[in-house]
Amino acid sequence: MTNRSRSSPSAEGELRLPRPPGVLRRYWARHPVFADVLVCVVCLMVSAVPVIATPVLPEGVGTRSSDWLRVLPFLGVMVVLGCLSLLLRRRHPILVLGAAYLVALAYLFTPDPITGPLVLVATYSVAVHVSTRATLVGVGIGTVVLVGTGIGLASAGAISTAVLWGSIVNEALNAVIGGLIGTNVGSRARYVAALIDHSRRLVVERDQQAKLASAAERERIARELHDIVAHSLTVMVALAEGVAASRDAERSRPGVEAIAATGREALRDMRATLGILRDPAEAPLAPLARDTTAETVASARAAGFDTRLIVSGDPAGLDSRTQLAVSRIVQESVTNILRHASGATRIDVVIRHEPEGVSVAVRDDGFPVTAPQDSPGFGLRGLRERVELTGGTVSAGPRHPHGWSVTAHIPRQELHA
Template identity: 75%
Template sequence: MTNRSRSSSSSEGELRLPRPPGLLRRYWARHPLFADILVVVVCLLVSTIPVIATPILPEGIGTNSREWQSVLPALSVVVVLGCLALLIRRRHPLIVLAASCVVSLAYMFAPAPINGPLLLVATYTVAVHVGSRAALIGAGTVMTVLTGAGLVLIATDLSSTTVVWGSLVNEGLNAVIGGLIGANVGSRARYVKALIDHSQRLVVERDQQAQLAASTERERIARELHDIVAHSLTVMVALAEGVAASNDAERTRPGVEAIAATGREALKDMRATLGILRDADAAPLAPLARDTTTETVASARAAGFDTRLVVSGDPADLDSRTQLAVSRIVQESVTNVLRHASAATRIDVAIQHDPDGVSVTVTDDGLPTSASEHTAGFGLRGLRERVGLAGGSITAGPRRPHGWSVAARIPRQESTS
């Protein structure tokens, strides 16, 4: 396939934008009042010259000047007022169309067939500023009125057949020409306006989508940083307190080593998160999508808690999003026990793998505490957001007679590996 054929085929589905306006059209658009005044002047010249010149034409071309003397003043006033009405044609196009109809009726009282461009301009204006349908209805109404009035004038001998039919033919042509030109110009103007409105909506939607994407990314980063920093620092503080409470260097060595290991893991996770921020092509959460449940349980044991982990079912083919959610649920729940559970000594972690999903339960035996101490921070809120993104549900609350429980259910999804 040649480059020309490829370019032509690719442009078939694109919008065909109109050509940009030329110098004259841009000037008209910037100076509407001057344009209307110029139109009024042209219409006055074209309309009044026949009214003034016809009575003084030689015999056989014009008509008896005495016949003109009776209609010339009134006809001149009507024509001038009708042309001046063009000054309001943009705001009141239908009024201008009605005025042009009155002027056309006045032409029928003249002794000789004369006409002007007023109906052409009025029909054009209605088609541009109101619509093609309105111009069609308006022109049809005007021609119907003129035809009816002309028949009445012929029947009552107030006008001749030549004048009436000449006026009807000329005004009919004016209405058709003005309507066709106005429909073309109006359709183009409305098409350009629709394109501009569509472009503005696209810009607004693009900005909104960018804001939503940025907000979602901020929330995701906040969850990751909270999970990494809060858990690691909590474990390190608990281990440091245990080390500080003992004077035996040999007994505190495992605690010190656990503090160093926890710090190294936190540093590695922080580097992975920052790597995602720096690399725009990196898959979100890919470097952190690993099972840290065993590490979390080990850190709680090192901090002095009797922590038990029970995993049942087949964890094979667990997708990375669900695996990450399970790890974070266990991590955040254990962190809350270390931080908030007063006099807690035991933590039970149960993970049940079913064919249709994963159930996670984390309980402790701490003393009763108010729910606000657990839910006021960002941890549980971040868990709800994470579990919600995975399509699951989570509940957290006090146990009886004492302790706290976190239970989550996440449906199994197709593996992304």
């Protein structure tokens, strides 16, 4: 009882997979032409038995034999053609059903009530290969035509009442049996086809989601590597140029130490970023979610710029993603000043912590060599993407009379326990 309860569906609408087909059904499905030929032959044999046997049964002499001889050629042709139409039951099941009811009409002209399996097989084929609704409509029309024609012929004295009622009852039973079996088989086949189609869509969606996630991860790592490498190398180049221009070894020592410290810091951040690729279970950005604003300002000062950092407001409760975005805004802006600002001597970094968010502004007094806003590079584009991920805005442009300014606003994120 316990095992049975465990195997039963636990909720309404639970998806239940069908049982796999057996050996016979798999062979039947793999060889449709052989199956159709076999069905045609069997139906032809079953239909031929009453046509051949009924005239030679007892009392098959005299008037009765002559009546059968008149009907037998026509009936034989109709039965053969009806059975041959079963070869088209997969491609044209409605046509086959119509041919089956034509044969049923031919049975009305026999001296004795006989029938065959054509209506049964044709109804089954419509239910399997079309739909249950088409089966009901087709059988309804065929039955109405059969009954109406039979009543008209019986009223005119062309056929006997026994043949009429025998044909109606037999064909109705064949239609009901074929329809019930075909509906069951067809519903299961359509259910399996729907499951397969649903599974294929799920696979496609899964692959698309994986590609999107992979692309987003590549962009994120590209942003991190660009921020680390571009800033660190820019600072190191500036410091190295200052050391090379100095002839005093003692005055050059702090610059050399700053180059080494910047290189070590860049290597540490790069290892943390690449570690995410090696260990997928590691939380993304967790090793890098720290405030590097002071280090960026210090590196700019070491490179010879008059750099000022102004922080106002209470930074308490600032989440790591926002803090990382603020640090990267300052880092990328200072890096662009070191690389592109000609004649710049002063850098102002202003960070305001407000109840609704954080505002960042980085300004210089130099002359920009390029216009990043007209042709943004990887750094500014990555900066915009990073700020947009936090729901903020960023803008960059020239100042008057000279200089460049980068401003950003990041809304404060709610921290959840």
